[in-house]
Amino acid sequence: MEFFENRYMTPQGHQLPDAKSRYRALTAIDQSLVVEAGAGTGKTTILAGRIAVLLARGKNPENIVAVTFTESAASELLLRVREYIRRLRQDDFPPGLGDVFKSGISSREKICLEKAEENLDNLVCSTIHGFCQRILKTFPVEANIDPGATIMDERQSNRVFKEVLDNWLHKTLSDENGALIAGLITRYGTNYTSGYRHIQDVANRIRAHRNVKAANPEGFDEKLEEFRNALLSYVTFIKALPVPEPKSKIIADSFTHWCELAQITSNSDVNQLLALIDFPSEHGLVTKNSRATVTTYSQKARTVDWYSALDGTKKSINDARRQASTAYERVRSLWNGEIRLALADQLLADLVDNLKDLLNHYQLYKRSAGLLDFDDLIIGTRNLLRHGKHGLSVRRALARQYEYILVDEFQDTDALQAEIFWCLSSDDDSHDWTSFALRQGALFIVGDPNQSIYRFRGADVDIYTRARKTFPEDRVLSIVTNFRSSASVLDFVNNRFNQPLSEPDQAGYKALKPFRLYSDNAQAVVS
Structure with missing residues (x-):
């Protein structure tokens, strides 16, 4: 009508x-x-x-x-x-x-x-x-x-690309320069499928947008230095207590190790980068529900040496708790904000550079087979x-x-x-x-x-x-x-x-x- x-x-x-x-x-x-x-x-x-x-x-x-x-x-x-x-x-x-x-x-x-x-x-x-x-x-x-090349439909090109990806991964994982790919695949433990799918997803996106360039994070080294200073602030405060509170001391020791891992730059080895990213989740640090304060002990626990060292007053305990909490929250805020994002950006930039080689293999395969997508x-x-x-x-x-x-x-x-x-x-x-x-x-x-x-x-x-x-x-x-x-x-x-x-x-x-x-x-x- x-x-x-x-x-x-x-x-x-x-x-x-x-x-x-x-x-x-x-x-x-x-x-x-x-x-x-x-x-x-x-x-x-x-x-x-x-x-x-x-x-x-x-x-x-x-x-x-x-x-x-x-x-x-x-x-x-x-x-x-x-x-x-x-x-x-x-x-x-x-x-x-x-x-x-x-x-x-x-x-x-x-x-x-x-x-x-x-x-x-x-x-x-x-x-x-x-x-x-x-x-x-x-x-x-x-x-x-x-001029006689065969035009592949979407299903055919996806199948061919997956074959090239699998062959490239096999070659890369046996190569001494394949640390990034190996690290990404194995970082999920024995569930290699998850790591493979993440790499496949990024590879498919780069394939669809071949001119894409992952931007290197600006001020990467400066951000890492700020993060290290935040870690050290917490460690310094806890260790300065006359008798450090046990739970806070455990966190301070972990922060000390974390600070050592954070001694990296934008040119650092990918294994160092992955270790830094994985460390907090492996040790239960700076998670959403984690806390790090000087604990308020019960009346019975007031005989503890560290409590006496803080004059045994409620005000002293509250001041110590507040300072420890502030220092810890600074670490958590930086990590869950700029730092983790900067590390992810750096990792993505490295991965995109690696996958450019995959795209070259894909192009060479299509040319040799007389295929176009x-x-x-x-x-x-x-x-x-x-x-x-x-x-x-x-x-x-x-x-x-x-x-x-x-x-x-x-x-x-x-x-x-x-x-x-x-x-x-x-x-x-x-x-x-x-x-x-x-x-x-x-x-x-x-x-x-x-x-x-x-x-x-x-x-x-x-x-x-x-x-x-x-x-x-x-x-x-x-x-x-x-x-x-x-x-x-x-x-x-x-x-x-x-x-x-x-x-x-x-x-x-x-x-x-x-x-x-x-x-x-x-x-x-x-x-």
């Missing part, structure tokens, strides 16, 4: 609140645009409509690229474009296109649509991975890839377009081939993918892709930052925000009319999401407007 007629009017005969934005999204084919379209606002309709207008105005299908997030979405979009062409040739206007062709379809436009329909298979409508594969196979020499397609395309020798010439050739690039679900695009789209839509070659001047009409992106769900794959609402800021304000269009839900449902959604999605770290919230003001007395249902 069509939710609206071929013109942008509500059932009550009013113009849609975003009618002008919808019209520009369809007709301004000489402008690069951002279309922010909320849930249920007809994003696919807008994409298909703009492609249909491009074809009606004589643009060739082979010069148009539509990138969607899934293969099913690509198939749906292509079917919709085919349907729109057929309907336009019969003077049957699809949604919104009645406003575009107010005087009807001209004979020239029908000829263009007929020709486009015959060659519609030349229109590239695919996922970003499919599009990158097409580019790389066009320029295999420049991209330094095997999805990440190779993205990274390879980005590197091809940025290549110092071939980059600009390849980009110019692709610009002639793909004059119009349309991107759906842009909020789920990561930084490398965004850079690819900007490289293909501009002749600039500066380091920062967000400074590129886009060719007129070359790039058309549709997205909703409030629906970003793939942060774990590298997508980030910050990438969307940075990309949006590269467009002038008048090139950012808001589509807010929702055809899916009733007014009462949208009121509820707007009230609940406006405030949290308008916080400083969010991309902002645009309230959705109902197409149907009334629900014909039917209950509104959220499913």
Whole structure:
């Protein structure tokens, strides 16, 4: 069922609140645009409509690229474009296109649509991975890839990576430089599986983000010195008591050993680092419930020498307890705050450096076996377009081939993918892709930052925000009319999401407007 007629009017005969934005999204084919379209606002309709207008105005299908997030979405979009062409040739206007062709379809436009329909298979409508594969196979020499390489799906690449990881671990554990890996695997006792899974998790993350670099903690040596001083403060106080209280003395002795372990630097052996990290848990120190004070003994215990040495007064005992507690809490605060985090950061930085060797083994294995994974397609395309020798010439050739690039679900695009789209839509070659001047009409992106769900794959609402800021304000269009839900449902959604999605770290919230003001007395249902 069509939710609206071929013109942008509500059932009550009013113009849609975003009618002008919808019209520009369809007709301004000489402008690069951002279309922010909320849930249920007809994003696919807008994409298909703009492609249909491009074809009606004589643009060739082979010069148009539509990138969607899934293969099913690509198939749906292509079917919709085919349907729109057929309907336009019969003077049957699809949604919104009645406003575009107010005087009807001209004979020239029908000829263009007929020709486009015959060659519609030349229109590239695919996922970003499919599009990158097409580019790389066009320029295999420049991209330094095997043109006959097999593209692995996600399941295949995970299996191959695990095999390479297992072989690499076996080699590394038998190597004299494998102390870090061995320490991480064995630190859980005989449960080697836990350590293996931690290493596998970090390895998979680095594999997905190959340019990542673990930041070395700033001021590592200074923080360790502060921690050692805190340990010594407690030890010095306890040992200065005329007769040290037994329990506190045990803790002070442990702190003395701990202080010796803390005589490390950022360049220290990994075994020293692991020993320092594990020491408090092995000795029950500075845990959440642990305490270290000069104990208040019972009346019977007041004959103890250390109690007499403290003048045997309640004030003296309380003062000693307070000083011991303050010194101990200082150690606990530092350890559970900056120190443990700094040690973890240092350990992670060392692990990332170790795992770079694993990635090299993975790349060599794929090359020897004639394999590529999805990440190779993205990274390879980005590197091809940025290549110092071939980059600009390849980009110019692709610009002639793909004059119009349309991107759906842009909020789920990561930084490398965004850079690819900007490289293909501009002749600039500066380091920062967000400074590129886009060719007129070359790039058309549709997205909703409030629906970003793939942060774990590298997508980030910050990438969307940075990309949006590269467009002038008048090139950012808001589509807010929702055809899916009733007014009462949208009121509820707007009230609940406006405030949290308008916080400083969010991309902002645009309230959705109902197409149907009334629900014909039917209950509104959220499913």
